[in-house]
Amino acid sequence: FDxxxxxxxxxxxxxxxxxxxxxxxxxxxxxxxxxxxxPYDQFGFQVGLVEDSKDPRFPVG
Structure with missing residues (x-):
């Protein structure tokens, strides 16, 4: 892969x-x-931070 x-x-x-x-x-x-x-997209759990948002339901942070 690359x-x-x-x-x-x-x-x-x-x-x-x-x-x-x-x-x-x-x-x-x-x-x-x-x-x-x-191949297919595998789902799983993730933890992350919103870095940028154009959706008022998800503020940065």
């Missing part, structure tokens, strides 16, 4: 930018997603 850095476009109304601090990577979750062919 690590690619690029500039993010400006946020649109209703969008937020979150800096992820912790990500839960749980391989056992694959068993719950067997109906989806690989």
């Amino acid at each position: 690590i690619v850095e690029y500039e993010l476009p400006p946020l649109k109304n209703g969008e937020i930018l979150v800096k992820v601090e912790w990500v839960s990577v749980d391989p056992y979750m694959r068993a719950y997603n067997s109906r989806y062919p690989t």
Whole structure:
């Protein structure tokens, strides 16, 4: 795989930018997603901080 850095476009109304601090990577979750062919987006728990917001429900911080 490659690590690619690029500039993010400006946020649109209703969008937020979150800096992820912790990500839960749980391989056992694959068993719950067997109906989806690989590759697919794996879901998991995350902890992060809102760095920018265009949504009044999610203030920066």
